Amino acid sequence: MTVPPLRDARARLSGWGGVPQAAEYPVAAPRDAEDLRRLVGRGDMIARGNGRSYGDPALNRHRTVQMSGLGRMLAFDAGNGVIEAEAGVMLGDLIAALLPRGWFPAVTPGTRFVTLGGMIAADVHGKNHHRDGGMRETLRWIDVMGAQGTVRRTSPGEALFEWTVGGMGLTGVILRAGLRLRPVETGWMRQTTVAAPDLHAVIAALETDDAPYSVAWIDSLAAGADLGRGLVHLGAHARLRDLAPGMDRFPRARTGLSVPVMAPSWVLGRPLVRAFNRQIYRRGLAAPVSALRDWESYFYPLDRIGQWNRLYGRRGFVQFQCVLPEAAAVKGLTALLGASAAGGHPSSLAVLKKLGPEAGPFSFPMAGWTLALDLAMRDGTPALMDRLDAIAIDHGGRFYLAKDARLRAGTLTRSDPRAEAFRAMRQDQGLRAAFRSLQSERLEL
Amino acid sequence: MSKAAVLVLGGRSDIGLAIAHRFAAAGHPILLAARRPERLADDAADLRLRHAVAVSLMDWDALDPVATEAMIAALDPLPGIAVCAVGLLGDQAQAEHDGAAAALVIRTNFEGPALAMGWLANRFEARGSGVLVGISSVAGERGRADNYVYGAAKAGFTAFLSGLRNRLARRGVQVVTVLPGFVQTRMVEGRALPPRLTATPQEVAAAVDRAVARGRDVVYVRPVWRVIMLVIRLIPERLFKRMRL
Ligand SMILES: Cc1cc2nc3c(=O)[nH]c(=O)nc-3n(C[C@H](O)[C@H](O)[C@H](O)COP(=O)(O)OP(=O)(O)OC[C@H]3O[C@@H](n4cnc5c(N)ncnc54)[C@H](O)[C@@H]3O)c2cc1C
Numbered sequence: 163m164t165v166p167p168l169r170d171a172r173a174r175l176s177g178w179g180g181v182p183q184a185a186e187y188p189v190a191a192p193r194d195a196e197d198l199r200r201l202v203g204r205g206d207m208i209a210r211g212n213g214r215s216y217g218d219p220a221l222n223r224h225r226t227v228q229m230s231g232l233g234r235m236l237a238f239d240a241g242n243g244v245i246e247a248e249a250g251v252m253l254g255d256l257i258a259a260l261l262p263r264g265w266f267p268a269v270t271p272g273t274r275f276v277t278l279g280g281m282i283a284a285d286v287h288g289k290n291h292h293r294d295g296g297m298r299e300t301l302r303w304i305d306v307m308g309a310q311g312t313v314r315r316t317s318p319g320e321a322l323f324e325w326t327v328g329g330m331g332l333t334g335v336i337l338r339a340g341l342r343l344r345p346v347e348t349g350w351m352r353q354t355t356v357a358a359p360d361l362h363a364v365i366a367a368l369e370t371d372d373a374p375y376s377v378a379w380i381d382s383l384a385a386g387a388d389l390g391r392g393l394v395h396l397g398a399h400a401r402l403r404d405l406a407p408g409m410d411r412f413p414r415a416r417t418g419l420s421v422p423v424m425a426p427s428w429v430l431g432r433p434l435v436r437a438f439n440r441q442i443y444r445r446g447l448a449a450p451v452s453a454l455r456d457w458e459s460y461f462y463p464l465d466r467i468g469q470w471n472r473l474y475g476r477r478g479f480v481q482f483q484c485v486l487p488e489a490a491a492v493k494g495l496t497a498l499l500g501a502s503a504a505g506g507h508p509s510s511l512a513v514l515k516k517l518g519p520e521a522g523p524f525s526f527p528m529a530g531w532t533l534a535l536d537l538a539m540r541d542g543t544p545a546l547m548d549r550l551d552a553i554a555i556d557h558g559g560r561f562y563l564a565k566d567a568r569l570r571a572g573t574l575t576r577s578d579p580r581a582e583a584f585r586a587m588r589q590d591q592g593l594r595a596a597f598r599s600l601q602s603e604r605l606e607l
Numbered sequence: 608m609s610k611a612a613v614l615v616l617g618g619r620s621d622i623g624l625a626i627a628h629r630f631a632a633a634g635h636p637i638l639l640a641a642r643r644p645e646r647l648a649d650d651a652a653d654l655r656l657r658h659a660v661a662v663s664l665m666d667w668d669a670l671d672p673v674a675t676e677a678m679i680a681a682l683d684p685l686p687g688i689a690v691c692a693v694g695l696l697g698d699q700a701q702a703e704h705d706g707a708a709a710a711l712v713i714r715t716n717f718e719g720p721a722l723a724m725g726w727l728a729n730r731f732e733a734r735g736s737g738v739l740v741g742i743s744s745v746a747g748e749r750g751r752a753d754n755y756v757y758g759a760a761k762a763g764f765t766a767f768l769s770g771l772r773n774r775l776a777r778r779g780v781q782v783v784t785v786l787p788g789f790v791q792t793r794m795v796e797g798r799a800l801p802p803r804l805t806a807t808p809q810e811v812a813a814a815v816d817r818a819v820a821r822g823r824d825v826v827y828v829r830p831v832w833r834v835i836m837l838v839i840r841l842i843p844e845r846l847f848k849r850m851r852l
């Protein structure tokens with residue numbers, strides 16, 4: 163039987179933040195390992211999950227390989243909660259299939275519209291990183307297709323596994339994974355909200371409470387004595403006995419609204435953000451100390467607004483996310499928040515979270531504090547980002563590549579000596595020509 | 608009450624699989640018939656895991672009429688809904704000079720699907736219930752220089768379905784003819800298709816689902832195609848023969 167040629171189509175793509183702006187890329191859509199092998203054989207490609215990384219790690223001008231066609235769930239062991247699935251499976255679909263059976267992802271980012279492959283390649287962290295570690299810790303094995311088209315199953319401790327988890331698609335294509343889920347009695351979360359008047363109070367609240375999940379929303383426009391004030395959300399999976407009679411034990415996701423057209427860029431301007439942040443803070447103060455929230459509104463509040471990234475208009479937005487080691491954290495965070503508040507560039511969203519220890523040779527997390535700031539793309543934004551980079555490096559920090567759209571190669575190397583080892587590994591393994599993204603070229607990885 | 612099983616002929620087609628997912632999500636057991644069905648093992652596992660329904664695979668080649676008759680005679684229990692998504696676009700230029708290539712396109716789009724639907728119709732008629740869904744194409748609405756071998760075969764299939772519908776209208780059997788325009792599938796991979804006229808396989812599946820639920824006869828996928836084809840059919844042959852569409 164003749165094999166169809168598997169031709170490239172052209173598609174308009176960008177990262178989630180819209181920086182770089184959307185452009186046409188040649189895109190191929192394999193449906194199985196055989197298709198993929200032929201594409202890998204043609205060289206110079208990058209795998210793309212659901213494009214929820216903010217910048218350019220899932221873009222390649224020669225060929226971007228859309229993984230959604232390799233999106234099958236293969237086997238589930240209800241005894242130990244291990245699912246075998248292809249890398250293109252969407253996290254939200256995994257939840258839809260397995261939550262009704264009492265299982266939830268052991269690690270999840272703040273959106274369920276990501277693929278397993280994207281979660282593995284970025285080694286994502288969730289609100290439970292300080293207790294449970296990241297995506298890496300949930301994986302039993304992964305199948306990776308290398309530059310020669312051969313597939314290897316690799317497990318924790320082996321070099322291929324360690325580099326691939328957190329390797330941003332640059333070590334090969336992740337085909338399948340075996341990962342462990344967490345048993346849950348319900349699809350509900352018990353959330354406690356603490357309003358903290360300044361950065362010290364926020365950090366103290368995150369430090370002292372050993373909740374399974376924790377994160378803080380910071381009012382990025384508060385300055386002076388209020389600097390760093392925010393709401394600390396602590397969460398835990400609700401037990402069956404926590405539910406009132408008649409409550410749906412495993413509620414389904416509600417479909418979100420979407421933001422239909424590109425908004426004009428003033429929508430997320432300073433006055434609006436100020437009002438929004440104040441509103442969130444007030445609501446927090448008024449909120450009951452503890453409440454039950456369904457899994458979707460707890461873990462994925464932004465998913466409910468659909469394409470909220472379009473609120474930033476055509477110029478898009480960037481996210482600054484770094485992690486600072488424990489010791490210098492308070493000084494560093496004060497400086498970062500101060501610089502962003504002073505920069506006249508309101509960050510509409512500022513999120514602070516405590517991370518657990520470093521794991522793996524190139525993954526982002528390390529013990530300390532991670533701050534993420536969303537910044538609308540304006541004339542002064544690149545300069546502000548450079549200032550933030552410098553502050554982070556001065557305080558021993560490093561950057562999250564899943565959020566990056568504009569870091570410089572030199573800055574990466576200065577922030578993270580592991581980048582050199584990653585480059586050397588790519589060189590030794592003959593991976594540099596085979597797997598490349600706009601990001602890997604910019605960062606000279 | 609358990610739902611009626613859905614048989615998808617051409618179960619490996621992008622459209623056929625999307626239809627299988629759509630019905631599985633509503634709780635229907637699924638049968639996928641395809642050549643070398645072992646290639647569908649992962650899709651079957653996926654359908655079972657996502658939707659918690661029974662899925663079985665059958666080895667079937669649309670070009671083998673004897674085997675088709677036997678396969679359909681052996682269906683037990685008989686599915687409630689049968690969908691035919693078999694098709695082959697082929698290469699028009701090649702078909703103009705290579706008889707075997709042309710015959711393959713004609714047999715794959717007409718003979719195979721028509722015979723299968725015919726055998727299924729007999730069994731559904733005997734039972735007094737059932738739904739037949741044939742995926743034909745707007746290409747069968749008028750022959751064009753670009754793809755008339757494929758188009759003519761689809762026209763044959765469309766006429767066959769129309770005849771079946773007429774025959775079975777009072778026998779409790781619904782016959783749905785689906786006329787997709789462009790659909791983003793393996794069949795048209797790599798072609799630059801106008802985005803506003805191009806549906807996803809999931810849209811086709813949703814259209815099929817709706818058509819079955821509402822007892823419709825002929826459905827286009829994306830309403831604009833109904834208008835486009837109306838206009839194309841109305842153009843006098845005198846003009847049409849000189850046009851490049
Ligand atoms: C609203 C929102 C909230 C978020 N919250 C968090 C959070 O809390 N924690 C966190 O860690 N991240 C978070 N992220 C970032 C997101 O989790 C990561 O960017 C993730 O990688 C996106 O997955 P994706 O499937 O969309 O991958 P893409 O964005 O398409 O790709 C990301 C990277 O993965 C690689 N990749 C994808 N599939 C494969 C594959 N099969 N094989 C090899 N490489 C592959 C790509 O090459 C690329 O380098 C958030 C993003 C958004 C938009």
Ligand SMILES: NC(=O)c1ccc[n+]([C@@H]2O[C@H](COP(=O)([O-])OP(=O)(O)OC[C@H]3O[C@@H](n4cnc5c(N)ncnc54)[C@H](OP(=O)(O)O)[C@@H]3O)[C@@H](O)[C@H]2O)c1
Binds near residue numbers: 715788
């Ligand atoms: N895509 C479009 O733009 C479009 C537009 C209008 C109509 N359609 C129609 O939609 C239907 C589904 O096509 P698709 O778009 O989903 O493309 P597709 O993925 O290429 O599906 C066609 C399927 O037909 C199967 N097939 C071909 N010959 C067969 C044979 N002898 N026996 C058994 N199966 C055979 C193929 O099986 P293998 O996997 O074994 O090759 C393939 O799975 C077709 O009837 C097509 O004509 C498509």
